[in-house]
Amino acid sequence: MNLARLKGPGVFAAVAVLALVVAPLLLEPFRLGLLAKYLCFAIVALGIGLAWGQGGMLALGQGVFFGLGGYAMAMHLKLVDAQGDLPDFMVWSGVEQLPALWKPFANPVFALAMVVIGPMLIATVLGLLVFRQRVRGAYFAILTQALAAAFVILLVGQQGLTGGTNGLTNFFDLFGQDLAADSTQRGLYFAVAIATGLLYLGARQLVNSRFGRLLVAVRDGEDRVRFLGYDPARVKTVTFAISAGMAGLAGALFVPVVGIISPALLGVVPSLELVVAVAVGGRFALAGAILGAVVMGYAKTSFSEQFADGWLYLQGALFILVMTLAPKGILGLAASARDALARRRTARSGDPEPPPADAPGRRVMEEVA
Incomplete structure (x- = not known):
């Protein structure tokens, strides 16, 4: 099989086999848990790719929605472990x-519902307030960043309610299963991997729909879309809410996988790291967002062990290099190389030159009009 010729469903099937068959067979439980952690971040990155790459909304505060989903799940797990008593950190406080x-949150149905509904509801309210006022670009990015900082301050200040700086940890039971057991952690990995794949397929279907074309049109010419009779605020609000729901689900999966949720995981820096990951992978492609999150997660684990003080500087330098030299990320470079090879082949054969990889995007505004 020529892997270079795999496209669309073929690539997805190959990645699915690697994630669901090869990785569980080759990786030890600890490394498999790390991969599950990276995939949790990949779900958040997928939402960022949808909002930023497709809709032009640079959200620097996705840690808020990740935290809302994570704390909703953690609160349920703490109440289950307490068995009718107060959670341990409340006793200490x-x-x-x-x-x-x-x-x-003692009710599992309510807790699981709030994992997604809570972030989406807050994102919807925020979107209606912000996008109706035509706040966009750097102003929207700064607003979401400030929201993340305020959220962390709120969590730290409520020691008896949220666990303060330490957050919530020491979970032992997940729906009747021992969280420390290797079988449970392996099952969690499959749950995270399958969720990532399903969300990717759903996001891809959304992008390829008429709504997705309208979203790209809003990104490239919001004022023109408004003049055509559409409401860009509504389109952006729906997309922002979907992105928030993905982040909330990722936070809920992250809690049993890693065993902790704390303000340190939700602030400005973690949110920026996810944006860097999306940029590195390629923000204009949903697969690039997932790839970037996994690559950056692995790089952070590997390099921070050796360069604990210098990892953030390396990450910042990488972001600058990508945005200046390769703004379309890893997948953008691969697409450019593929186009160059195709042009060379057509030049030799004398056939008409194929359009570049981003040519379909140029017709989006005409299709919407």
């Missing part, structure tokens, strides 16, 4: 009665 906010 001097709390005498379970807060009213926590009580509904």
Whole structure:
């Protein structure tokens, strides 16, 4: 089989086999858990790729929605472990009665629903308030960044409610299964991998739909789309809400995989790291967002062990290099190389030169009009 000729479904099937068959067979439990962690971040990156790459909304605060989903799942797990008593950190903090906010999360259905509904609801309200005022570009990015910083301050200040700086940890039971067991962790890996694949397929279907073409048109010419009779604020709000829902689901999966959720995982720096990952992989392609998250997650694990103090500088330098030299990321470079090879072959054969890889995007505005 010529791997270079694999396209679309073939590539997806090959990646699925690697993730669901090869990786579980070759990786030890610890490394498989790390891959599950990277895939959790890949789900967040997929949402960023949808909002930023397709819709032009640079969201620097996805850690907020990741945290909302993560804390919703963590609250349920802590209540299950407490078995009717107060969670351990509340006892240490001097709390005498379970807060009213926590009580509904004892129900697994409510907790799982809030994992997605909570982030999407907040994103919808924020989107309606912001996009109706035509806030976009750098102003929107700064606003979401400030939201992430404020969210972290709120979590740290509520020691008895959220665990403060330490966050929530020490989970032992997941729907009747021992979280420490290798079989449970392996099952979690499959759940995360399958969720990543399904969300990618759903996002790809959305991008290829009429709504997706309208989203790209809003990115490339919002004012013109408005003059054509569409409401860009509504399109951007729906996309932003979907992106937030993905981040919330990723946070909920992250909690049992890693065993902790804390403000340190949700602030400005983690949110920026995810944006860097999307840029490295290729923000204009959904697969690039996933690839970038996995690559950057692996790189952070590998390099930070040897250069703990210098990893952030290396990451910043990488982001600058990618945005200046390869703005379309890894997949963009691969597409450019493929186009160059195709032009060379057609030049030798005398056939008409094929259009570049991004040519279909140039017709989006005409299709919407």
